[in-house]
Amino acid sequence: MAWRPGSKSLMAHIPTHSFWRAVAQCLAGSIAVALLTFGCFHFQVTPATVGLLYLIAVVLVSLTGALVPSLLVSIIASQCMNYFFTEPLFSFSMNHPLDFVALVVFPGTALIVTRLISTRRRAMDVLLVQASLLNLTHDTVFVRDTSDVITYWNRGAEERYGWTSEEAVGQVSHHLAQTIFPAPLEAINAELLRTGRWEGELTHTRRDGTKIVVASRWALQRDQSGNPVSVLETNNDISERKRAEEQLRKLNDELEQRVIDRTTELVATNKELEAFTYSVSHDLRAPLRHMAGYTELIQKNAPAVLDEKSRRYMRMIADAAKRMGELIDDLLAFSRIGRAETQKTMVSLDQLVKEALSDVRQDQGGRDIVWRVGELRNVYGDRSMLRLALCNLVANAVKFTRTRPRAEIEIGRADGKADEIVVFIKDNGVGFEMKYVNKLFGVFQRLHRTEEFEGTGIGLATVQRIINRHGGKVWAEGMVDRGATFYFSVPKS
Amino acid sequence: MHELGRILIVEDDPSDVELTLTALEEYNLANEVVVTRDGEEALDYLYCRGKFQTRTGENPAVVLLDLKLPKVNGLEVLQQIKGDEKLGMIPVVVLTSSREEGDMVSSYKLGVNAFVVKPVDFHEFVNAIKELGIFWAVINDPPPGSVKKK
Numbered sequence: 001m002a003w004r005p006g007s008k009s010l011m012a013h014i015p016t017h018s019f020w021r022a023v024a025q026c027l028a029g030s031i032a033v034a035l036l037t038f039g040c041f042h043f044q045v046t047p048a049t050v051g052l053l054y055l056i057a058v059v060l061v062s063l064t065g066a067l068v069p070s071l072l073v074s075i076i077a078s079q080c081m082n083y084f085f086t087e088p089l090f091s092f093s094m095n096h097p098l099d100f101v102a103l104v105v106f107p108g109t110a111l112i113v114t115r116l117i118s119t120r121r122r123a124m125d126v127l128l129v130q131a132s133l134l135n136l137t138h139d140t141v142f143v144r145d146t147s148d149v150i151t152y153w154n155r156g157a158e159e160r161y162g163w164t165s166e167e168a169v170g171q172v173s174h175h176l177a178q179t180i181f182p183a184p185l186e187a188i189n190a191e192l193l194r195t196g197r198w199e200g201e202l203t204h205t206r207r208d209g210t211k212i213v214v215a216s217r218w219a220l221q222r223d224q225s226g227n228p229v230s231v232l233e234t235n236n237d238i239s240e241r242k243r244a245e246e247q248l249r250k251l252n253d254e255l256e257q258r259v260i261d262r263t264t265e266l267v268a269t270n271k272e273l274e275a276f277t278y279s280v281s282h283d284l285r286a287p288l289r290h291m292a293g294y295t296e297l298i299q300k301n302a303p304a305v306l307d308e309k310s311r312r313y314m315r316m317i318a319d320a321a322k323r324m325g326e327l328i329d330d331l332l333a334f335s336r337i338g339r340a341e342t343q344k345t346m347v348s349l350d351q352l353v354k355e356a357l358s359d360v361r362q363d364q365g366g367r368d369i370v371w372r373v374g375e376l377r378n379v380y381g382d383r384s385m386l387r388l389a390l391c392n393l394v395a396n397a398v399k400f401t402r403t404r405p406r407a408e409i410e411i412g413r414a415d416g417k418a419d420e421i422v423v424f425i426k427d428n429g430v431g432f433e434m435k436y437v438n439k440l441f442g443v444f445q446r447l448h449r450t451e452e453f454e455g456t457g458i459g460l461a462t463v464q465r466i467i468n469r470h471g472g473k474v475w476a477e478g479m480v481d482r483g484a485t486f487y488f489s490v491p492k493s
Numbered sequence: 494m495h496e497l498g499r500i501l502i503v504e505d506d507p508s509d510v511e512l513t514l515t516a517l518e519e520y521n522l523a524n525e526v527v528v529t530r531d532g533e534e535a536l537d538y539l540y541c542r543g544k545f546q547t548r549t550g551e552n553p554a555v556v557l558l559d560l561k562l563p564k565v566n567g568l569e570v571l572q573q574i575k576g577d578e579k580l581g582m583i584p585v586v587v588l589t590s591s592r593e594e595g596d597m598v599s600s601y602k603l604g605v606n607a608f609v610v611k612p613v614d615f616h617e618f619v620n621a622i623k624e625l626g627i628f629w630a631v632i633n634d635p636p637p638g639s640v641k642k643k
Contacts, residue, residue, distance in 0.1 A: 293508070
């Protein structure tokens with residue numbers, strides 16, 4: 001909740017008794033003057049003595065009372081003086097020039113004296129009020145002289161440190177609070193002398209022994225000739241903030257450490273994974289090569305002892321070894337795509353399609369394929385990865401149209417969002433059942449038996465991984481015997 | 494008959510050794526073949542030390558080097574050979590099980606003369622070994638200081 005100025009002004013809270021106090025002072029003053037006059041008259045004192053007594057009365061009233069009562073009493077007193085004690089008595093005759101002088105001089109003098117005294121008193125009052133203001137602040141304020149002896153100690157200091165003003169004044173401040181400075185005291189004092197100010201963080205020990213951190217501001221007071229007189233020190237307790245900062249810093253450090261630990265773990269895992277794939281690629285392929293090699297050698301060296309069935313078995317072993325070799329190769333290629341850094345540049349999809357087609361055409365072996373290639377565009381991506389994706393998709397189309405006497409394969413651009421390019425590869429091949437569409441892009445997932453269509457089941461998974469790494473999507477549509485269409489989207493930039 | 498250069502095979506897998514030798518024999522390339530079974534032995538051979546102390550100091554016409562080897566691996570052997578003043582000119586062919594791009598790049602950076610991935614299919618394997626043997630041990634003129642038999 002925020003506090004706002006209310007309808008009731010602050011003035012309304014000030015008590016009205018000052019008026020009545022003034023009235024009371026007027027009455028008291030008047031009575032005093034009357035009694036004085038009566039006394040002087042009764043005891044037949046000389047006018048000079050009366051004048052002096054009046055003056056004392058006026059001064060006393062001025063010192064204790066406000067301006068108006070003082071003025072009133074002064075005027076009454078001076079007129080009484082004139083009337084009762086200045087010759088001729090009991091009259092305001094203006095026979096003698098001295099009478100006129102007395103009439104003006106007495107009230108005039110009284111007025112000036114009253115005025116001077118009350119002005120000075122008011123200034124003192126203001127000073128006192130201002131001085132007491134320092135006691136109102138929650139900040140710790142104290143003043144020390146040039147030898148660091150405390151000369152003033154406000155209420156905030158009493159509360160903050162635990163020593164009363166009486167206890168603190170007269171002590172050397174740095175000893176009392178066991179100040180720990182952020183820099184040598186000589187350097188701090190040098191700066192204070194040079195600039196008149198100093199700011200910094202200090203550690204103090206309170207009366208109860210607890211330590212606090214304060215934001216300290218020092219201001220140097222100089223006398224009229226420029227010599228240092230005293231230092232005003234204002235301290236704000238920032239222990240809480242410091243603790244919070246410290247905690248935050250600790251948390252940050254911990255977080256940083258955790259990130260470092262995690263990264264180290266990840267790097268280690270990655271290294272292990274790399275070592276694993278390296279080992280797979282070397283150590284798993286060698287036995288396969290040996291299987292293939294030795295079965296081949298048996299067939300070659302002892303063709304006579306093998307019947308047709310055994311020769312077929314030998315061929316099966318060799319084929320299985322070869323197939324496993326392909327599986328390992330594809331799997332390694334697939335895992336490499338996940339690990340490799342993408343090196344993105346502007347890539348012409350038209351050029352990539354041309355390259356993919358020339359790759360595939362070498363293997364199409366006299367088949368009748370009608371190619372329809374539309375114009376594609378440039379995209380921002382990893383050239384070799386995108387080339388592999390396109391090659392896989394084109395090879396896929398060629399493979400699954402094999403049963404068609406006349407294959408038709410179309411490559412072009414489809415509608416997509418404004419910030420992406422959608423490419424499709426459409427064929428009139430054997431197609432697939434839409435209920436298996438989710439399995440198309442899984443690793444080792446195949447929708448056809450090996451006898452029908454060879455393959456390792458990694459090609460489309462590779463395509464998906466490549467496109468995903470470009471921030472795009474892959475999807476497919478198909479119908480059994482009605483062909484299939486594969487789509488992929490790549491962001492333009 | 495062509496001149497036949499000596500082939501140094503560095504291969505730890507006995508089956509690979511046998512199949513390689515078989516392939517070489519098939520084309521009569523195997524009579525000048527030395528087989529070492531790890532990187533250390535290969536270096537011992539090349540530097541004529543250890544059990545090869547007594548051999549004549551001529552270099553092989555080609556080294557067929559596997560990468561995954563016990564003790565001193567293939568890349569370290571390659572680095573040693575190519576960094577040595579006397580051995581640096583010997584043609585080295587890395588013959589490895591797998592097309593690891595990192596291995597390929599490191600090998601070429603170290604100055605390998607050829608990088609061949611052993612095919613799984615035996616016919617292809619035999620072909621590859623044969624062609625390597627013919628090229629490096631017969632067709633290619635090895636640097637001075639290599640064994641070449643008339």
